[in-house]
Amino acid sequence: MRILLAAALLLTSAPVLAQQSPAKTMTASQDAFLRDYAETRRFMSGRPVNPRITPDEKTVLFLRGQPRAPIQTLFAFDVATGEAKEVLTPEAILKGSEETLTSEEKARRERMRVSARGFTSYQLSEDGERILVPLSGKLYLVERVSGKSTELKTGPGVIDPRFSADGQQVAYVRDNDVFRLEVASNKEHRVTTGGTPAKTHGLAEFVAQEEMSRFSGWWWSPDAKFIAYTESDTGQVEKLSIIDVMHPEKGAEDYSYPRPGKNNAKVRLGITPVTGGKTVWVQWDAEKYPYLATVMWPKKGPLTVLVQNRTQTEEKLLAVDTASGKTKELLTEKDDAWLELEQTFPVWLEDGSGFLWYTERNGGPEVELRNADGSLARSLVKPEAGFRNLARYIEKDRTLYFVGGPNPTESYLWRVKDGGAPEQVRPGTTGEAVEGGSVARSGNLAVISHSSPTSMPRTYVVRGDGSRVGELPSVAVEPGFVPVVEYREVGPLKFHSSLVRPRNAKPGQKLPTIVEVYAGPTVTVVHKSMAAHLLSQWMADQGFLIARFDGRGTPMRGAKWQRAVHLDFSGVTLEDQAAAVQALAAVVPEVDLQRVGIEGWSFGGYMGALAALKRPDVFKAAVAGAPVVDWLDYDTHYTERYLGLPQQHPEAYEKSSLLTYARDTSKPISPLLLIHGTADDNVYFFHTLKLSDALFRAGKYHELLPLSGLTHMVPDPLVTQRQHEWVMNHFKRHLAK
Template sequence: MTSPLSSPLPFAHNSLSFPRQYARTQRFTLGAPRGFTVAPDGERVLFVRSGPEFGAGTASGAPSDPAAGQEWREQGTDRSHRLWMLDLTGPAGAVERLVADPETLLAGAAEELPAEERARRERSREGSAGIVGYAVDGAVESAAFALSGRLFTADLRAGTVRELPAQGPVIDPRPSPDGRLVAYATAGTLRLTCADGTGDRVLAEPEEGAEGVTYGLAEFAASEEMGRSRGFWWSPSSDRLLVARVDERPVGRWWIADPARPGREPQAVAYPAAGTPNAEVGLFVVDLSGNRTEVLWNRALFPYLARVHWSAGGSPLLLVQARDQRTQAYLAVDPESGTTTELRLEKDPTWLELFAGIPAWTGDGRLVRVTDEGGARALAVGDRVLTDSRLHVRAVLDIGADDILVSASAGEGAQTGRTNGTDEDGETSGTDETGEIHVYRVDERGAVRLSEGPGVHGAVRSGAVTVLSSARPDAPGSTVRVLRDGVRVAEITSYAQKPVLSADVRLTTAGPRQIPCAVLLPSSWTEGDGPLPVLLDPYGGPHGQRVVAAHNAYLTPRWFAEQGFAVVVADGRGTPGHSPAWEKSIARDFTLTLDDQVEALHALAERFPLDLGRVAIRGWSYGGYLAGLAALRRPDVFHAAVVGAPVADWRLYDTHYTERYLGLPDEEPAVYAANSLVTDAGLSEAREPARPMMLVHGLADDNVVAAHTLRLSSALLAAGRPHEVLPLSGVTHMTPQEQVAENLLLLQVDFLKRSLGMTR
């Protein structure tokens, strides 16, 4: 029998299969520009990007010449990101200029990541290399970044880069707003150096013998679940900083071992599992001499430091949450005394979400927040709510002098029928916009859409200049346009590869709940061919929208469709982008997310050629949990499942995420048992007949640890249920390794075809 790994691969293009291309390009993200910063004077746009095709490029941004000895690099496969600048002041128009090239700065040496930096990248799901992040001063005239634990700064006007002496390994360096100083974290200590490389000194460090205490870094729960990756913040006047103190000593230690290397010691991870102690997080105002004042709030009532903001608009702002996340407080900090004043207290009977870009001040000192009011997710400024149920606000992108830039999707109050603009009064018109995300300008008069056409749009803005990125359903990749006062002045080049296949997806809604769905059929299918075996390919849970109006989101589903499946992606209750009630309906009951997969499947079968006698499901992380849930709880619907990195036992997942939805395990053990795949007694609520399952897990995963899959496999074995286990040695919750990512797709297809009785 021919091995599936040695068989001719579909979509061969210059001997490159889609799985290999998908893996090699890191899901077609390599070569695409990202991480934009706009200078306040409107003259520069800073960003990171790998590529171009030849070498590192010249100072003008043009590709290097391979004839001059530059190494050839296949476009869109170079993992090493460089720092670039778009100069908008040139007499002939905008020009891209290379600012910093890691290969040059490291003299060709391989990049070596400190352990703390590896952990930061794992939390942010960053799988590439080089300059993946940077920070700037207030004028965006200087930038700081770390490479191999070394500290570098760039003078953006002069076009020069220098290494500063530092006590490494350097983590998260950040210039002061005036550009004279650079603060950075290292070995649990926050340090400060002058921009000329002199005067390096300690600003805050743990007490002697305080193993597990750090200054200037975010704790696991903040970086993994709250979207806060930072641990220090400069004052607008550059004379002091807010510095987080994290004490991980109360947190239980888990051990991540590499069974393939038994001689290597396991790695200790401070993991706050549901119901167990969190890290204790405090905050200090620290001046440039190291004198510090503790910031005071009721940490017993509000232990989570979710957000910190310090701008010229007013006092430092904190957003702190109760452990059950049903109460949170917006606090203003007095930097002199450390005392805090409560600006607003919010409560919700279910939970309160966190959003990017808030809290913040307007220029005239009003508090900006995103709130759930009247059944809608709305933008509020001061005491006024500026948007209604026609918009579902997702993030604040920029606060200007006269308006606020937000990311939003169509709310439940939107009217039916597509429009791509505003009505005569300047208010947004309702749309039928499955999977679309747009950029809006909001002021006292209402909201006006900035982005145009179906797609997923995002923006970065400063003053009159806006960088607008747009991914569309009918074209691969994204386009990045630079606008000045709404007029296009440049487009930033992308070196991302073009996929060897096209998504060709149908976006729709299904069932009484109008569940957002994407459907993909094999390109060779015709009306007379009959129904197709079905593969559901969801994430299907909180914070994971899969049904989006963007081409590249459906490349893997398209590849599975070309293997002979009708592929369905459905975003049921609990997924973002719909309404607060939609997201919060799954409180204490994750099984509703499975009910919606079934509802979408059956509704779509009335309109598409779906063979309900051959239905499989695959997923990763929450999607892996959902796939396992489907095979165990609904074998009447699902006939096989690929279960990737599943949360099999919710008692083993972290506090901030799990307790938001399921409460505390000691207080609600029945809720945890009902929502988990396994309990201490074995499988939880499994039904007959037993369906084949392929369990896949990275053994180096420190987010969803491999114990989840091992416990599930043991329970399946004890129950006599068929399953396969595919352990991925050295792989974390991501699978960036090229061969692993490619062959993982091929093995899944082989398993699914075997399990559904399809021709292999």
Template sequence: MSTADAFLDQYLRTHRFQIGVPTSFTVSPDGQRILFLRSQSGTEPTSCLWQFTFDTGEEVLVADPAQASAATGDGAGAASEADAWMRERTRERSRGITGYATDAAVSMAVFTVNGRIGTSQLESGTTRFLDGLPPAFDPRLSPDGRHIAYVHAGELRRVAADGSGDRLVAAPDGEHVTYGLAEHVAAESMGRLRGFWWSPDSEKLLVARVDTARVQRWYINDPAQPAVPPREISYPAAGTENADVSLWIFGPRGKPVPVTWDRGAFEYVVEVNWDRDEEPLVVVQDRGQRRMRVLRVATDTGLTRVVHEETDAAWVSVVPGVPAITASGGLVWAADREGTRRLLVDGSPVTPPGLQVREVVGTDGDTVHFRASREPTRTHLWSWSPAEGLVQETRLPGVWNGRAGGGTVVSYGRTPDRAGWSVAAHRRTGAVCTLRSLAEQPMLTPNVRHLTVGPRELRVAVVLPSGADPARPLPVLMDPYAGPYLQRVTAEQDGYLLPQWLAEQGFAVVIVDGRGTPGRGPEWERTIHGDIATPVLQDQVDGLHGAADALKCLDLGRVGIGGWSYGGFLAALAVLRRPDVFHAAVAGAPVTDQTLYDTHWRERHLGHPEREPGNYARSSLLEDAPDLVRPLMLIHGTADDNVVSAHTFRLSEALLRAGRPHTVLPIPGSAHMVADIDIQRSILKIQVRFLQDALAGDPVTVT
């Protein structure tokens, strides 16, 4: 086996080198303890709960999912449908304890394993699994640690932390109603994964009621299993009805109180914060996404008042982590001001123009911790406080994130000079620790050239084969995502590991982040408003030509392109509209008909299809089918409930009607995230062979 093939096996077996990496950090209020998830090796994908204590300097295994099996003898319990649905929304591939919650004191943690609720007393290290409860999803401790709320089969339940007194809080009052769960667009497009929140005094619960009765029904089937009935899903495609989402306050006594706001004008519930004040904050957004309001809720009446509002002619961006509240009651927000996404406290910007805020990661007293970039390829952890002003917490080049509490800051990230994650914590007292990453080290080291090209200063990465001769022309493989909210050209070695394997197959791999990608400010992101195709494709062409000018080894007569999801759409777009530049394409799970994608994501960029049909026409691929003159492979999982496989089959039908040969590779039973390692390996190798064959000869000249 060659080194490249051995690396590919390693890459897939280790889940892209994510197994063994510490994640999901929680810092205790006194800053002395750090809770986190990690497996016990770099190859075992079972995630466990760990605790580091500054006093001892030791990491202690708190909860091992194997305890669930030991407790029952058979690993009893089954993950709920909601759990499987959420794993797909978050693209979670590990097993075991993949999420947890704590009480306010971080003295107890709660989680599920195979649908069973487990609790860990963090001081004693005692873990137990609660008996007699139905399969649970998303258990969360009350702040005082006395009770657990959880979801089962669309109903919200509440039980004492010792497992006694399990009772119903809210039951579905209709066939398509759930309580305590996020709806599709909240989890897939807004980043809100939760559907219920405890009050700070542990007495009340704010609960989302979701009614999908008016949402159209689609049916996902596995053609390889004809005896299995299709799976019905409610999918709010662009221009169709959304789920009806309302909020209700459940107290210890009396009837639930509905939260009231103009739900007709603001139908999206973007985020909820009930971490500190008696009155929770709720963020709502209108259907056109041009208005967003922060509401404060009176919990006795459910009445709301507007405490902040944002408007934008294109769309108001959802920034993770806001709203937040400081210890002194300051409202933390992030908004676009003077061409920069800036941090606001009580409505006033506290960060300068040019520092682009990516996410608010939390507050510690009156200190706000957040991620931000001056250079788009690098993201650092920052803090701001009234006492110290703006502080850059991380210094090494790379892509950094963090969590904080009790005067302790956990910083974690990846750097350009080495593979793998670095995780460190430092206290105001000066104590410093490093949390161990058990991830394997890759067998290949990326051979990357970073470039800034053209008048738009496009960020480009070129990955060359190990030991490549700079004078020898290489066929080019464009490897973009290039869409909203995801960058590929970043200062981290790990992002170029799979591109390096592709390069080892004989390609110069070119990655371009163009207009619409994050980190370069709101104007850059909104350039794609009304047209997610034309400017993005032009930037791929300009980035390719700029890279070829800088590196003479790129053979512009042999250019392939491949990608997944938005990258798949872009790959198909490239050979359909610019066959003079791109000579072959592999399009994985592409959005080909923009009217088939979800409301919140697609209407953000293209508007409502009934009012702005031209935006959808210029950004869809079906009308371009007669123009195909290059080899095109379409790949799609038949169980995909995010980008449904109808996208690929509709384009294939249009190509057949136009008499255009193409290749379709269906993946029976696979969702948007292909989980099976053997299938992943085969897909990658089939793509490479397809592109190698397509680029082997002299491409037909297209004028």
């Protein structure tokens, strides 16, 4: 797909105005920073990603690109020597050929927000002896000891490849069916038959990938004799079309996209012998629980599925009898608003005697130990601990490792022994870092990513006691400055906030303020991280204060706080941003309340447009990137979770729609710039076109910048650079005196 920037800004409902060149409003150093920021992908290219500890705990594998090229290669870090070496490169495999991807793989990477090239993933056999690397629709097997790589003789267009538990087979999806390959003979065998683009076998449907974080549609049995797979029938799902507007002669591509209140894909789970034979279909009440959210097939314990009702207010965890397909209920979770889905759970214990379970039943994220029959054994991580994700559970000493913490602006790697008080794996960094981590099976080795307000992300290998073994090497370009960020809680509700000033700011000098917003469920924007505020500092240095606020509806401040947006996206989300600006001005006199702007992308784009339409008294200029305009046009699993079914709650959709406010001719609008990729298959481009049309008909001036050929991600460096130039030029024209 071609990635081009629209040549001109389209102005509607007003005469064309002379525009100042964005580049000329910046200094040479600001221009150079933005170019570096775009070309290095926010200074993240060249940093280690996807680290994995080998079973013998002697090596840490990882991927790494070049400083200005996101073509990733495979590396190995030696724990004993602290040295890293390159193991395999895409060039060595392709030998000059160009990397190609199927449309299915492109869509899957879009759902996973993967924009890198080369090696984007790899699989390690359970014994750690072999590495499976997909590249350009093909599979390659790497022997770790010898370094020898072998192309596996699969058909083209391989998706989602994985080893069997014994490492003797590899299974994957191609041509809408599941296949397997015997490693010893390098021979491929078909596992399922009859898959079509409208009725796929082994592929996760759109909402599973986009909203459930379930990216797979097939699973090995522990003994490698069976495969469980989804059949996803999209025959009754509405089709939406995307056309390359720069090349209409190529025609349109159709996508199955379920909008609220309309048909979802019909998904069922089958179990089939890997050698072929009759499929046993898993039985549950699919009318009441249509969503197959999670599938786990542990070494010990039953094949386990989690199914949800349409509005996600009730879910059941079921154990499957693989011979008959019949299911037995292990537990049921209910919530009056919605249930949060954590794809990692359940985690079965190695002996099958029980499993770990995630719940918010007691007001916050909690991890429980459940017996094999689903009954509660005890709580392991309490709601006040701030659990975010699981790193490892070590059964022998009943120790659970997790990433999180009670302060949403920070995160660390913690250990909890037998449900006791959490303790940091690396003590002494509380209040100054954002960390993530993974832990080896023994608990004696861990990999921790670390960033702080004054340091870019670095990845350390540490012992179980937190002592450092070494660092996975980076070749990334380092930024030329450290952002100066102020963190505080503001207002009666103690909204977490960050503020970045110009580095040459004069005390007491009033400045326009730009609010960088998301404000939607699942995401916070106030992080104690240098990387998170680099662009903020670049914006600030052009004469602005840059602020961020996490209001109600955002996660990690308890279930009640997050569920404040139930049945209304346009209420507390926006009012909290407006109240936070006022509260910030009360303690930061440099905030000029007469010159406040707001900008965001996706849900943040929705918030930017909502602010321009609903609160122009507070927000005097706005930029809305890829906004959801009418929630009736977004997908089912996300939207219905928060707003319910449109047939049952039409008022929730009416008051949450931007069109409701755009069509009101009695209300003014702040200067609004709309930006949207024309090939977006998540928030379709027609969202912005609908808003533009409604504003035009209501006589409300606005500006529209289409990004030709771009999806919901904007990976092209030139587009990234120009986009941010246009955003800042918009605010300079409307907020600067």
